[in-house]
Amino acid sequence: MSNQNLSESVEQDGLHRSLSNRHLQLIAIGGAIGTGLFMGSGKTISLAGPSILFIYMMIGLMVFFVMRALGELLLSNLNYKSFIDLSTDLIGPWAGYFVGWTYWLCWVTIGIADLSAIIYYLEFFNGGESFGAAEGLLISTVAILFVLGLNLVTVKLFGEMEFWFAMVKITAIIVLIAVGLWMIFTGFTNNLGTTASVSNLWTHGGLFPKGLDGFLAGFQIAIFAFVGVELVGTTAAETQDPKRNLPKAINSIPIRIIIFYVLALFVVMCVTPWDQINPKVSPFVNIFSQAGIASAAIIMNLVVLSSVMSSMNSGVFSTSRMLFGLSVDRQAPKLFGKLSKSAVPAKALIFSSICIFIGAFVQFVYKLKTGTNDEVTAFTLATTLSTILFICVWMIIMWSYINYRKNRPGLHAQSTFKLPGGIATCWVVIVFFLATIYFLALDETTLEALKVSPIWFVVLIIGYFFAKKK
Template sequence: MSNENLQSSAETGELNRSLSNRHLQLIAIGGAIGTGLFMGSGKTISLAGPSILFIYMIIGLMVFFVMRALGELLLSNLQYKSFIDFSTDLIGPWAGYFVGWTYWLCWITIGIADLSAIIYYLQFFNGGQEFTPLGGAMISFAAIVFIMGLNLLTVRLFGELEFWFALIKIIAIVVLILVGLWMVFTGFTSTAGDVASFSHLYANGGFFPTGAHGFLAGFQIAIFAFVGVELVGTTAAETKDPEKNLPKAVNSIPIRIIFFYVLALVIVMSVTPWNHIDPKVSPFVNLFSQAGIAAAAIIMNLVVLSSVMSSMNSGVFSTSRMLFGLSREEQGPKAFGVLNRRAVPANALYFSALCLVGGAGLQYFVPNTVEAFTLATTLSTILFICIWLMIIWSYVIYYTKRNELHQQSTFKLPGGLFTCAIVAIFFIGMIYVLSLEADTFKALKVSPIWFVILIIGYFGFVRKKIK
């Protein structure tokens, strides 16, 4: 992006469309592949067995429908920069306020959880020894400064960085699938005496070995693996030729889910029977280790570490854009709506980074990082479900009150209102499912506090400004 274009954007106060199709495609992939797949899949397999394959396909289909609704809404009016704009326009100012600040908190909680994960993964390179509380805080602070520094430069650099982060994850999964297929077709025998075979998918209790309870429990962890896929929507304002590139990115989601989730886990459970997989160990690391690759642990720890850094990079980017949008709608401080000379909302970035530093400080006083990680990720999942439901609500109003725009659309949501009803019922049901286990129910009980804070903020400060 030329300096002239950057200067022009900074002067007009508008975000720059400097992300290419290459960036958008890999950002979409990166949003669909995260720590939830690399590390959380072991626990999900132990709960649900081979039915995890159906779980990922069901969640993936519902998320795809949300993304199709999101895509049609964004393309119906290119003045829409994010969820805030169409929620405000279609539902009302309160909806934009709710969506913007809730999405901001979603990524802040994920960012805090990511800081715990970074410390955990770096312990491997510290001889497995835990860092001191001060050491952990310093690592968190360094990670925040690094990611914030990169985001302060240009949006194109964010796209480039996310491109390479996503590429690392893709290569890791492709290699895993190829190695796993080689193990299956050569009849590889593990140290535990398991012979790699596709029959493991149904030979140990069938596809639903843990029954309905295990199947539902699998959704609790699996749904977190999909948070972030809607990041494509927050990059729409800074994407070249959105009418062409946004549909491409959205339509490729089902293929990604089948390849990166379903096929990868088919291979994992074919090499090691589901009931022999340790929920505390990444099944990806375990497969490489069984293949006799000595550097497997190092390679996969670096891959997962890059995945966490990718998540933080996405989080810092999206939170700053949400605050920018809120400021422009007079639902946040005016300072957040100011762009620096590189057309980046720097003040919004500083504020998000400061909140993450506060989260890093909390880690200093919370000894049980695993419990804190679970609480943060579950809370984030609950809030993401609320965001997805608001997107569907916005679409219903758009479909019913602005049907002429829907008729003109070349990127329609398949099934229209019927699909919206199915998606809404599914995600409301997922909130109920999160109440079935003690650890996730704890986060569910905490979540109303955020809604109370939002209500106070809206009626106390925002509503009087936007009347």
Template sequence: MQELVIHPTFAIVACMTSHPTGTEPGGQKLERALSNRHIQLIAIGGAIGTGLFMGSGKTISVAGPSVILVYMIIGFMLYFVMRAMGELLLSRTGYRNFADFAGDILGPWAAFFTGWTYWFCWIVTGVADVIVIASVYIKFWLPTIPLWVPALAVIVLLVLLNLPSVKGFGETEFWFAMIKIVAIVALIVVGLVLIFTGFTHEYEHGTGTASFMNLFDQNGGFFGGEFMGFVMGFQIAVFAFVGIELVGTAAAETKNPEHNLPKAVNAIPVRILLFYVGSLIILMSVVPWQNFSKDESPFVMLFSLAGLGAAAHLVNLVVLTSATSSANSGIYSTSRMVYGLATDGDAPRVFAKLSGKKVPQNALFLSGVCLLSAIVLLVFGLDKSQGFSIVTTISSLCFMFVWTIILISYLVYRKRRPQDHDASKFKMPGGLFMPYVVMAFFVFLLWAFTRDPDTLAGLIATPIWFVLVGIGYLALRNNPAHAKLRAEHNAKVAEETKAAAAYTAGR
């Protein structure tokens, strides 16, 4: 764990000497090169992670068929986070990501905490992805190769894919997401064939026949894992949704964002129903839920039962692609977030420089260097330990912090800028009520994380990060330029509050 936090610490210390200007150097701007198909598939890739292909076996074995409700509830709640983010991003043409609107609405502290926390989220997730790629997926095919070799190769590959242009990232994510979609559709089709042909197979716990009734009449029924199994399902499943907000970091590089961002956000419920809920229903209908193992991919199990001898190799390719996609998303989003922080004075100005292809190459190299922590962990043999449960918990909690900042920004926006909300063409459904419902749900998730020793350890360790960020921000506050920035924000808040009162009175 120490190796995972030391790089962000150095980054915070470095940005203590930066000078907030809020401008992009030389008038440079990110290029809007991501088309509708890129954004649509980036959104799918962000909503479908390795958690579905590998982690769903554990959630099924713990919660039983009720895991279907777990994924539906989490997806339902996060849809409103995405809608709040969408309305806010489109309310000002200058917003590049959610750290921008958090700083503009809540104050400079919010941009600093949100930007660096989101950066930390993806660095931790990216390090974990690189370790898993090297120690599990590549080792599956090349068991004798030193683990640091594929880890280094993956990091270099990701940097090279992102360096030429933002379109390179978009194309890579497009095809990564297509592989995920094909795998899930194939699973659903194969599963339906097995169900409608009455497939029967011998399992460790007896004979099972493929049928939709397996969801209700097997070992305790739909809630076979009982209440605590249902709760444990949430703490495992929430990590599968990290990255769902990824389209928010691509706002500044999206063509026609007024059309493409709403389209991508509104498609999220359908994707969750089809890819998560649909595949889980098929899996537990073909194989009674008590026969799933937390250590085996349910996708491998189903394809093997169907007589596909190459199932293990095919699914290994899919999960390898999924993990690489996650790491690719991480290196993209962290580079854009550091670039935004640098242009606002919350990171060293060297990271605000764009290449000739409009790519923040210095910020990209920073993320690549931080991912090298994975090699250190592999060399010290930390690839298989309880630390990964703690790491995923820390990552989930930090993502929840970012999601909460988005919701709080929306509530303040509604209060201070009613005229912008009335003029919005992409209003968040549920108005001022749903943000409180979603934040109450996040409180429930915090309680769920206390129910398991590993996730509890992650919950206890997470505040260390916010202490480090707080120290960095307190040092930055002493910068005269940053004090001026806060004064300007306070003056703008006073003006907006006065304008909101006049607008409300004139309705």
């Protein structure tokens, strides 16, 4: 079947190929620059010190391999709309059910975490005072309705919003790197009396100041910073000319990781030594505040807020496409497979938004009962759970690739976008992610989320049993 016919078969399902190369490239960048980088990097630096640079490079390499495997699989059959289809085809219906519903929960959980982040960063404009539980719930409601409204219009509007959200993030990080380098070259002294210098990386306890334990503890939030990079895989059915555009988006991931993660945090820790960075304040905001540039700190807070809104925008989009795919495969209620006049799965969008709101409401009730407003702890718990689930999805993608190599050697031979290292690379990635799950058990906060995660797998097993029986 020709590429044109394959493309038309996707159009017949109702999804339109409205995302251009410009949209796809920026969606990929937006996915690679997540809330975890802006909000979570302060805590990660406090846990691991300068060794966080090695953590980001290691995780970035593994995620790149996942994306290369996903890219080869999606391009081997343009009828694949997302990784639900390819895992169902290459492993079995249970794998599609597992991946679809787990990925859906991943983004619902991230949506709840993003609401905590939105409230946390808006407190900057509230004079640093914490919002009450009722105020937090109101902010959450407005944010959910705003993102839902964007996604209900057209997929092209989603792509356009992600394009500009990503542009804001890219510009902010480039400016931060430029300002940081200027501080280093001019020997800028911050308000704590520390002079900006590359030597700050090793003169405060060395590159591994907290030893192996600190290094391993840094993995949780660091790996969360990368979730969303696979979003490109959920846009496959709505991307123009995927044979050309998907490889371009995936191959640029390593450069983005080096620039937006490694170089940015390198500059941050050169300007402010790792042991002087407040884990509860974004180092991206802090670097301007320390320089005494108040207006720049305000702008940076707005940038971080736009990053969180971008994450929520992507999340609601992803969850609706997962529910749509599951419904088409008869593994979710039929109503989620119905499209609006704008060719978007409106009912799936609304359902996912309601679930995110329920999560926000549970947080509201919890805060009322306990009298606490610790948004950072709530963010950490939610992100840990989503990280565990994302790792499971990534490993299913690698498993799908192993089966693809074994059962479809002809398609692999024809591929012009092969995974470097093939099956051997898959096993290295799977072992790495299994080790990462073990690392999460080393911290009390992340261990709590790790203990809760098996409940979801039990729910999935029961759900799949009834779906199969039905």
